[in-house]
Amino acid sequence: MKKICVIGNPAKHSLSPIIHNYWLNKYGIEGKYEIKEMKNENFAQFFLQIEKEGYSGCNITIPYKEKAYELVGVRKRESEFIGAVNTVWIEKGQLIGSNTDGYGFCENIEKSIQGFDFKGKKAVVLGAGGAARAIISAILAKGAEVTLLNRTIEKAEKLKNDFTDKGIDTQKILIKDWEQWEQILSLANILINTTSLGMSGQEELKLDLKNLPQEAIVTDIVYRPLMTKLLLEAQKRGNKIVDGLGMLLHQARPGFEIWFQEELKARGIKNVEVSKELRSKVEEHL
Ligand code: NAP
Secondary structure, rough: OOOEEEOOOOOOOOOOOHHHHHHHHHHHOEEEEEEEEEHHHHHHHHHOOOOOOOEEEEEOOOHHHHOOOOHHOEOHHHOOOOOOEEEEEEEOOOOEEEEOHHHHHHHHHHHHOOOOOOOOOOOEEEEOOOOHHHHHHHHHHHHOOOEEOOOOOHHHHHHHHHHHHHHHHHHEEEEEEEEOOOHHHOOOOEEOOOOOOOOOOOOOOOOOOOOOOOEEEEEEEOOOOOOOHHHHHHHOOOOOOOOOHHHHHHHHHHHHEEEEEHHHOOOOOOOOOHHHHHHHHHOOOO
């Protein structure tokens, strides 16, 4: 029986076991997805020997995503823009690391808003942390233009410089002062909050959406709470909204599809489904 785990600290509140065990059950695959809460001093040894420990792959969560990036044998290109991996599998004894957050973000938007295409769209992105790196690299690749605002402007500038160094065409990233974000909204086709503002226990994103066009989409990658103040406010004005839970569900798909590719192929399944049933099961645990 194949076993997969999520490694982190803390990790016991991870929603990943609910997602992956749902798919194992749904597709009748014999397998197990477990939580491995690991102390810092034990992480590297366990991770490097994960196959010997009985696992065919893993997810990596806080605080080990960057460490895992350093340790893997092969880094998939999408992880290089972030310097962090969240999904790891084994090929010929070698650890392969990827980052599926950008993919999960785009899938969530494209599946939630029928006919939406990032090509030529103006995205206003708030935040320049790890999640922003994943999202910006993914939407630039799809042809979007990005106006980036971060409380610490130097971090936004570093993101842009790092992307240039990694060979991304960064002419379509425009950096603006954080204080300007409300004025800049008039240009947006999509507003993306990638900061932790609005998350339970964090400050709220203080906002005035009056300049935001009615047709613009508003999305928040925070999913605790599911309906952030930003989404509630946008919904009240009649903007289309996309919450952050879908990103979490879709970023899980590539890992499952790689770990269990033989089992899925034997069942004639190419892609696993982010169904309404899965979403409600995960929502129960938020
Ligand atoms: P991170 O690397 O720590 O970045 C945090 C970002 O939030 C930075 O841009 C930071 O700005 C900004 N920020 C924090 N406090 C702020 C404040 N008081 N005022 C203004 N800006 C503030 O974190 P991350 O990994 O990118 O994650 C960000 C959020 O996304 C978290 O809530 C995380 O749970 C969520 N997330 C969701 C998914 C999903 O699947 N839906 C995936 C990944 C992450 P500075 O640079 O100025 O500090």
